[in-house]
Amino acid sequence: MKYQQDLMIEKKEFLNKNNFLLILKSRTSLPEILPGQFVNILVHDVADRLLRRPISIHDADYSSDTISVVVQKIGKATEKLSLVNEGEVLNVVFPLGNSFSVEEKRPLLVGGGVGTAPLYYLAKKYYERGIRPVVLIGARTKEQLFLIEKYSSIADVYISIEDGSAGEKGLVTDNSILQKEFSAILTCGPTPMMKAVNKEALKKNIPCYVSLENRMACGIGACLCCVSDTVNEGNVCVCTKGPVFDANDLKW
Ligand SMILES: Cc1cc2nc3c(=O)[nH]c(=O)nc-3n(C[C@H](O)[C@H](O)[C@H](O)COP(=O)(O)OP(=O)(O)OC[C@H]3O[C@@H](n4cnc5c(N)ncnc54)[C@H](O)[C@@H]3O)c2cc1C
Ligand code: FES
Structure with missing residues (x-):
């Protein structure tokens, strides 16, 4: 079941120069939301056409009926979204798409850039099932990382930074955690990164699910x-x- 609703912006917070968090509150009880699903947000672009933009669900909280998203300013609609104010409403269609499996025994979650955002809700679902997952996060510089402490509260977090300013230097596929045994890799990020991560999964002979x-x-x-x-x-x-x-x- 999909819903189209005006969700109130309860909180807006810049996490770094280009990424911001929005906490969106529903006036009714949230439907079941699965990890990997996304919302489609209506935004007026600069020419004032109406556009919807797909954004992954970063977290869902049934006790407060809120959905969180992390958005990267990259173009006209996300730039407009970065200018919204707390208390305003956004018209949102949700929840959309299929989901990641939460049935893996030892999952490795790999996120690149803003693709790390949906992995929080996925990690939370594993944590709630009694499995503390490993989350490997990649970014170009440490300034692009966000909410690491939040991820660390429910997962073992490893970091690869291209310029070596934090974690291990290099790409996620260079990270030493890949030497360990996993039952599957679940990943979201730039396509070249996900292709490279899939090659690692093939070497290990384990499945790889990409968003x-x-x-x-x-x-x-x-x-x-x-x-x-x-x-x-x-x-x-x-x-x-x-x-x-x-x-x-x-x-x-
Ligand atoms: C299922 C799904 C989940 C997503 N989750 C998130 C999320 O959690 N956070 C987030 O910030 N973004 C997410 N995105 C990407 C987001 O939808 C786009 O960045 C956004 O629509 C760009 O809109 P814009 O008008 O700001 O940029 P535009 O002006 O339309 O484009 C600006 C630049 O961004 C590139 N671009 C636009 N859309 C995409 C895209 N889908 N993938 C790669 N490059 C793109 C364009 O080629 C162009 O170079 C997701 C996309 C999908 C399909
Ligand atoms: S976005 Fe219209 S068919 Fe997928």
Whole structure:
């Protein structure tokens, strides 16, 4: 079941220069929200056209009926979103898409850049099941990291920074935690990073599930602008069949 609602901006906080957190409050009880699902937020662009923008659910709190998202300012709509004020409302369609599995015995969660955002809710779901997951976070510089203490409260966090300013120097695929045994890798981030992470999973002979961030519009399978090619089903809409896919089912 999908909902379209005006959610009130309860909190807006800049986490670093380009990333900000929005906590959005529903006036009604939240529906079940699965890790990996996303919201589609209506934004007026600079030409004042109405656009929806897909953003992953970073956290959901049923006790306060709030959904959190972390947004990276990258273009016109996310720039506009960065200017909203607490107390205003955003029209949001949610929850959209499929989800990551929470059935893995020893999952490794790998996030790159703002792709780290949905891994918090995923890690929380594992934590609630009694599994403290390993979360490996990659960024170019340490200034791009966000909410590390929050992740560390429910997961064992490892960091790879390209310039060596924190954690281990290099890419996530260079991180020493990859020497350990895992049952599966679940990842979200830039496509080249996810492809490289999948190569590591193939070496280990374990599954790799990736969350794609294709350009989207409707978010509900109607406009066909988000299609990716798969081995099993051919061209599929990432907004409805994904965003999470078995990496080996993707022709990428
Ligand atoms: C399922 C899903 C979940 C997402 N989760 C998040 C999230 O949690 N936080 C977040 O900040 N962003 C997330 N994104 C990406 C976000 O939707 C885009 O960054 C946003 O729509 C860009 O809008 P804009 O108008 O600001 O940028 P535009 O002006 O449209 O584009 C600016 C630049 O960003 C690039 N761009 C636009 N959309 C994407 C995209 N989907 N992937 C990669 N590059 C893009 C464009 O090619 C262009 O170079 C997600 C996307 C998807 C599909
Ligand atoms: S965004 Fe319209 S079909 Fe996927």
